[in-house]
Amino acid sequence: MSVGVTALTEDDLAFLRRPLYGFLSVAVGPRPPQPRPVWFEVTDRGTVELFTGPDTVKIRRLRRDPRASLVVAAPVGERERWTSVAGHTEVAADGAHELAARLAARYWDLADPARAADLADLLAHDQVRLIIHPDSVSRYAMG
Numbered sequence: 001m002s003v004g005v006t007a008l009t010e011d012d013l014a015f016l017r018r019p020l021y022g023f024l025s026v027a028v029g030p031r032p033p034q035p036r037p038v039w040f041e042v043t044d045r046g047t048v049e050l051f052t053g054p055d056t057v058k059i060r061r062l063r064r065d066p067r068a069s070l071v072v073a074a075p076v077g078e079r080e081r082w083t084s085v086a087g088h089t090e091v092a093a094d095g096a097h098e099l100a101a102r103l104a105a106r107y108w109d110l111a112d113p114a115r116a117a118d119l120a121d122l123l124a125h126d127q128v129r130l131i132i133h134p135d136s137v138s139r140y141a142m143g
Contacts, residue, residue, distance in 0.1 A: 008046045008137055012083050016042040019106045020072050024050065026058050026089075027067040039103040040070060048085050048132040051096040051103070053125060062089050068132055080142040087135035096127035 008016070022040045025033035036058070041049045048070055052058060062068060069086035100122055108115040 006134055006136060008042065008083075008085070008134065012137065012139060013042055013046075015074075015081065015083055016040075016048070016072055020075065022048075022050075022070040022072045024058070025069050025071075026061045027065040028061055035071070038070070039107055040072075041099060041103060041106075046134060048134070049099055050130045050132075051100045051127045052130060054093075054128045059091060059128065059130070062091060062130070066090075068130075070132060080140070082140050084138040085132055085134045085136075086138075087133045090131040090133065092129040092131060094129070096129045097123050099129055100127055 021037045023035040024038045024040075025035045028034070038050050038052075043049060050070075058068075066089045067086070068089045069084060071082060071084045074081040101119065104110060104115070104119045104122070108119070110116050110119060
């Protein structure tokens with residue numbers, strides 16, 4: 001296991017560019033974190049981006065304490081592997097709908113009319129981009 005590294009490796013980037021679910025946790029003070037499964041995109045700059053509604057609990061918490069982490073694990077049937085990115089976050093008002101559309105195409109079959117309607121509904125609501133700037137990266141890969 002590698003811990004305390006602050007940048008994603010090329011191997012990490014290849015893994016994180018797969019359509020896997022990430023589990024996002026935000027700092028919540030004395031209460032334990034409540035991880036949530038999320039779609040995400042890793043950028044060429046080494047940041048991780050997600051989208052969410054501007055009034056969600058996670059955004060309210062991040063405005064008080066901007067620390068967050070995302071853990072991504074290989075699916076069942078593959079060799080055990082995970083990558084964790086922890087760092088400070090930025091909430092951006094721009095680009096969320098474009099990110100949501102890219103991620104929907106990555107995770108859903110948009111030729112399916114039901115999924116296309118789901119995306120249209122998602123894009124009909126206000127969204128913000130959540131950008132995690134890694135302060136530390138941890139990883140584990142078997143073999």
